[in-house]
Amino acid sequence: MALKLSDYRTPVFGDWCPGCGNFGILSALHMALTDLQLPPSKVAIFSGVGCHSKLPHLVNTYGVETLHGRTLPFAIGAKLANPDLEVLAVMGDGDGLGIGAGHFVNAGRRNVDMTVLIHDNGVYGLTKGQASPTLRLGLRTKALPKPNINEGINPIATALAAGHTFIARGYAFDTRHLKEMIKAGIKHNGLAVIIVQQPCPTYNDINTKEWYGGEDRPDPKTGKPVPRVYRLEETGYDGVVRKPEEAFTKHIAALTKAQEWGDKIPIGIFYQNEMVPTYQERISARIPTYLTNPPSKQTISDVEGRPVTSLGKMLTELQVTGFEG
Amino acid sequence: MTRDDFVWMAGGPQGSGVDSAANIFGRACCYGGLHVYGKREYHSNIKGLHSYFQIRVSAREVRADVERVDMLCAFDAETVVRHIWEVAQSGGVICDAEALGTRISDILTLPPPFWTEFNKRLIEEGTKPQTVGDLLREAERKKVSVYPVPYTELLRSVAQKIGEEKLSRLTRMLNVLALGVSFALADYPKQMVERAIAAIFSGRQRIIDMNFLALGMAYDYTKSKFDGFSHKLNTFQTDEKRIFVQGTQAVALGKLLGGCRMQTYYPITPAADESEYLEENQLLETTSQQTEGSIIVMQTEDEIAAINMASGAALTGTRAATSTSGPGFSLMVEGLGWAGNNEVPVVVTYYQRGAPSTGLPTRHGQSDLRFVIHASHGEFPRIVLCSGDIEECFYDAARVFNYAERYQMPAIQLIDKALANSNKSYALFNPDRVRIERGQLLSEADVKSQEYRRFKFTESGLSPRLPLGTSGAVFWCTGYEHSELGHISEEPIDRTRMLEKRMKKLETADKEIPIEERVNFFGDLDASSTIVSWGSPKGAIVEAMERLRQEGYKINFIQVRMPHPLPREYIAEVLGRAKKKIIIEGNYSAQLAGIIREQTGIIMDYCVLKWSGRPMYVDEVYEAVKSIIQDKAPKRQVLSHGA
Numbered sequence: 025m026a027l028k029l030s031d032y033r034t035p036v037f038g039d040w041c042p043g044c045g046n047f048g049i050l051s052a053l054h055m056a057l058t059d060l061q062l063p064p065s066k067v068a069i070f071s072g073v074g075c076h077s078k079l080p081h082l083v084n085t086y087g088v089e090t091l092h093g094r095t096l097p098f099a100i101g102a103k104l105a106n107p108d109l110e111v112l113a114v115m116g117d118g119d120g121l122g123i124g125a126g127h128f129v130n131a132g133r134r135n136v137d138m139t140v141l142i143h144d145n146g147v148y149g150l151t152k153g154q155a156s157p158t159l160r161l162g163l164r165t166k167a168l169p170k171p172n173i174n175e176g177i178n179p180i181a182t183a184l185a186a187g188h189t190f191i192a193r194g195y196a197f198d199t200r201h202l203k204e205m206i207k208a209g210i211k212h213n214g215l216a217v218i219i220v221q222q223p224c225p226t227y228n229d230i231n232t233k234e235w236y237g238g239e240d241r242p243d244p245k246t247g248k249p250v251p252r253v254y255r256l257e258e259t260g261y262d263g264v265v266r267k268p269e270e271a272f273t274k275h276i277a278a279l280t281k282a283q284e285w286g287d288k289i290p291i292g293i294f295y296q297n298e299m300v301p302t303y304q305e306r307i308s309a310r311i312p313t314y315l316t317n318p319p320s321k322q323t324i325s326d327v328e329g330r331p332v333t334s335l336g337k338m339l340t341e342l343q344v345t346g347f348e349g
Numbered sequence: 350m351t352r353d354d355f356v357w358m359a360g361g362p363q364g365s366g367v368d369s370a371a372n373i374f375g376r377a378c379c380y381g382g383l384h385v386y387g388k389r390e391y392h393s394n395i396k397g398l399h400s401y402f403q404i405r406v407s408a409r410e411v412r413a414d415v416e417r418v419d420m421l422c423a424f425d426a427e428t429v430v431r432h433i434w435e436v437a438q439s440g441g442v443i444c445d446a447e448a449l450g451t452r453i454s455d456i457l458t459l460p461p462p463f464w465t466e467f468n469k470r471l472i473e474e475g476t477k478p479q480t481v482g483d484l485l486r487e488a489e490r491k492k493v494s495v496y497p498v499p500y501t502e503l504l505r506s507v508a509q510k511i512g513e514e515k516l517s518r519l520t521r522m523l524n525v526l527a528l529g530v531s532f533a534l535a536d537y538p539k540q541m542v543e544r545a546i547a548a549i550f551s552g553r554q555r556i557i558d559m560n561f562l563a564l565g566m567a568y569d570y571t572k573s574k575f576d577g578f579s580h581k582l583n584t585f586q587t588d589e590k591r592i593f594v595q596g597t598q599a600v601a602l603g604k605l606l607g608g609c610r611m612q613t614y615y616p617i618t619p620a621a622d623e624s625e626y627l628e629e630n631q632l633l634e635t636t637s638q639q640t641e642g643s644i645i646v647m648q649t650e651d652e653i654a655a656i657n658m659a660s661g662a663a664l665t666g667t668r669a670a671t672s673t674s675g676p677g678f679s680l681m682v683e684g685l686g687w688a689g690n691n692e693v694p695v696v697v698t699y700y701q702r703g704a705p706s707t708g709l710p711t712r713h714g715q716s717d718l719r720f721v722i723h724a725s726h727g728e729f730p731r732i733v734l735c736s737g738d739i740e741e742c743f744y745d746a747a748r749v750f751n752y753a754e755r756y757q758m759p760a761i762q763l764i765d766k767a768l769a770n771s772n773k774s775y776a777l778f779n780p781d782r783v784r785i786e787r788g789q790l791l792s793e794a795d796v797k798s799q800e801y802r803r804f805k806f807t808e809s810g811l812s813p814r815l816p817l818g819t820s821g822a823v824f825w826c827t828g829y830e831h832s833e834l835g836h837i838s839e840e841p842i843d844r845t846r847m848l849e850k851r852m853k854k855l856e857t858a859d860k861e862i863p864i865e866e867r868v869n870f871f872g873d874l875d876a877s878s879t880i881v882s883w884g885s886p887k888g889a890i891v892e893a894m895e896r897l898r899q900e901g902y903k904i905n906f907i908q909v910r911m912p913h914p915l916p917r918e919y920i921a922e923v924l925g926r927a928k929k930k931i932i933i934e935g936n937y938s939a940q941l942a943g944i945i946r947e948q949t950g951i952i953m954d955y956c957v958l959k960w961s962g963r964p965m966y967v968d969e970v971y972e973a974v975k976s977i978i979q980d981k982a983p984k985r986q987v988l989s990h991g992a
Binding site for chain 1: 376379380382587588589590591592593594598602605606607608610611613630631632633634635636637640641642643644645647649650651653654655657658659660661662663664665666667668669683684687747774777778780781783784785786787816817818819820821822823824825826827828829835836837
């Protein structure tokens with residue numbers, strides 16, 4: 025029987041502020057899971073700490089709300105121990121790019137097959153509106169006592185520099201597009217990073233829904249707003265590496281595209297390269313039985329609790345007396 | 350052997366092969382049926398600073414070091430200057446003939462505090478040696494035999510024989526020459542040494558051949574130049590199967606046997622050796638399965654990632670561990686609390702070293718007991734197991750997973766540098782003694798027809814555990830306080846019950862875990878003095894007690910293996926009978942004594958403490974305890990032996 029959207033919902037009340045971008049992200053995620061018909065028990069969603077981190081409680085799959093900034097280590101540990109799991113790691117911008125930035129960069133060295141969503145709203149919501157690592161220099165969102173003294177980091181460029189193999193951007197209120205990004209991320213063989221631009225209706229009074237939608241700048245002819253967000257694929261941009269020799273030029277093109285911000289905000293896939301071996305493939309090269317007999321599936325004792333591991337070879341190497349014969 | 354035991358010390362600049370010389374020495378002695386204990390001391394440095402290995406061998410089991418060196422094998426001038434005072438009367442010093450002319454003041458690697466001590470000694474002895482040779486002549490006056498060896502000359506003959514033109518390529522072989530001289534002086538059969546060389550360089554025939562050649566030349570040279578040394582090393586026949594094993598190896602073996610299938614770590618001294626050994630041996634043979642087993646060893650970006658990655662793996666039903674030392678554990682603390690809050694059976698192997706901060710990265714310390722018991726904010730249960738010797742390291746490393754899984758909480762195996770970097774001969778570890786107990790672990794069949802509650806309230810506090818990813822169910826975890834389902838809850842009723850549920854598990858563990866797994870008891874129950882200790886001092890204490898018993902003193906000793914939850918009643922009962930209660934620990938504030946006082950109301954009468962960065966030696970423990978029994982001791986004694 026086909027799984028329905030409602031099969032992925034839980035009765036838990038979503039306590040985000042009215043108009044929060046998280047509702048759009050949640051909705052896109054529900055739809056993506058339904059489209060892909062992923063059995064709930066096969067999916068594990070990890071989150072950090074912040075507004076975003078409540079998301080797993082609203083999805084009827086395994087859900088693990090971890091520590092501030094530590095989503096990736098938990099998610100990677102679970103995925104490596106049980107590679108059959110479909111793992112999603114959901115992080116905030118402060119969570120994933122501030123306190124957890126080291127994990128984000130180092131995850132690029134490994135390419136563990138999973139999907140990472142970074143909710144980017146420019147502020148720390150749950151602690152009442154401080155500047156997040158993505159807020160640009162000089163901006164003063166509602167709760168800041170003074171304009172931001174730090175420059176914002178560019179998450180797409182950072183992901184490229186870290187070596188991530190799928191880098192995309194979505195917009196929380198373009199749920200259909202975001203759903204497709206999530207599906208593409210899940211299908212990507214390797215680690216997929218999706219940066220989701222998300223208004224914070226309470227604390228970010230600069231990058232609002234209206235701002236993303238261009239309501240402050242109507243087309244002089246039609247009088248209709250000209251949205252800042254536009255879809256990359258509609259411009260003919262293609263970030264997918266199909267031959268090894270394309271990797272460098274596409275990387276550079278993506279890095280260039282990553283600089284666009286402000287009047288034009290591209291969403292879509294900036295870069296994808298499936299020619300980089302995943303961490304699972306790298307482990308399999310060392311442990312031939314890894315995928316068929318991964319850590320979580322191994323029998324470690326018999327029915328009486330006797331260990332099944334044989335230390336014979338190692339103990340023989342250490343043995344110094346009592347040799348037979 | 351003219352004496353019950355024999356102590357050999359090799360010292361030299363780091364990177365000069367002291368370690369491999371010691372390894373060969375220890376193994377060679379093992380092959381001859383001797384019991385061996387070896388301890389490594391080294392600086393936080395790659396090349397050049399002084400390091401040494403002290404190896405004690407005997408026909409009976411040896412568990413710790415004594416304050417005496419019978420044969421000092423010096424690879425450089427500094428070793429002579431640093432250790433000459435430790436050489437026993439009628440002991441020997443083997444050194445490079447070229448080092449005799451070295452002016453002591455020219456040894457730049459000797460630090461200022463050393464000079465203060467050194468000059469004090471010279472004043473006491475009324476001598477003014479200028480060179481290493483002068484110093485050795487003074488020693489000879491005290492019946493120490495000196496054996497200057499022309500290493501360069503010997504190396505040159507080795508080079509000639511194997512057709513090597515560059516002498517610098519052979520400097521690594523200096524250690525084999527030194528070994529040859531040592532063993533030849535002690536009249537020990539050369540073939541035992543050859544066996545050790547062959548085992549250590551297994552598969553590298555050219556190196557083995559070169560070393561055999563050098564060894565033979567050193568033997569021949571020694572026999573022709575020097576009269577026999579006062580101590581001889583005899584061999585003993587034994588049918589017992591023994592291994593020669595290092596602390597970190599024992600832990601790794603125990604983990605593999607115990608079913609650990611994921612290990613995470615960030616490089617840190619002295620823990621990293623364990624992870625490297627695991628990675629070398631990551632493909633596992635199994636007895637009952639056709640398929641091979643395996644362990645994933647993951648070097649993470651930091652210790653925060655290490656513990657949380659291990660927790661992520663543990664959630665899936667995998668036995669997972671991380672291995673670290675003090676600074677690393679400090680970073681892990683938040684993750685430990687998460688595991689406690691979410692009842693994750695993550696295992697931490699904690700190798701203590703000199704602390705706080707960077708402290709003494711390569712030196713011994715035992716000052717983190719309070720830390721592991723209390724680390725992280727809030728109240729949550731955990732189990733702490735302290736291993737007292739290398740054999741316990743093995744069995745505890747397997748058993749600690751049982752505690753973690755049965756009681757669904759983080760479990761910490763607390764070890765120390767003195768165990769990590771020491772080697773000892775043991776009767777072959779017995780895997781049959783290990784049992785795997787996974788507690789209430791559910792599978793797919795158990796959760797088919799009902800809603801699964803990961804944090805279900807129960808009498809024991811234990812909620813049946815389901816591996817994340819099991820078909821037919823889902824659950825949630827969170828660092829927040831939560832409901833039975835694992836959703837965030839700030840309701841007072843959930844909070845009150847959930848925290849109590851978690852804490853109850855510790856009471857359950859306290860009730861269920863038998864006392865034999867929590868303490869070791871040595872000596873007579875009716876002795877009037879009781880020693881309490883934990884961790885590596887065990888070896889020195891047990892040997893000191895043997896000496897004292899031979900002198901007619903009755904003492905007993907509680908080695909606390911599980912300080913948390915502390916077996917309060919047992920300790921109170923034994924201490925209740927003691928007239929003199931003595932705590933022995935490698936820290937400043939007598940941490941275990943404080944915990945005992947807190948939990949039993951009993952105040953230890955005497956403290957014997959040490960925090961010099963060196964482990965406890967048999968002699969100093971013996972002296973300290975004896976002085977207490979004889980009513981000659983202050984309440985607090987601070988030990989300091991060891992260079």
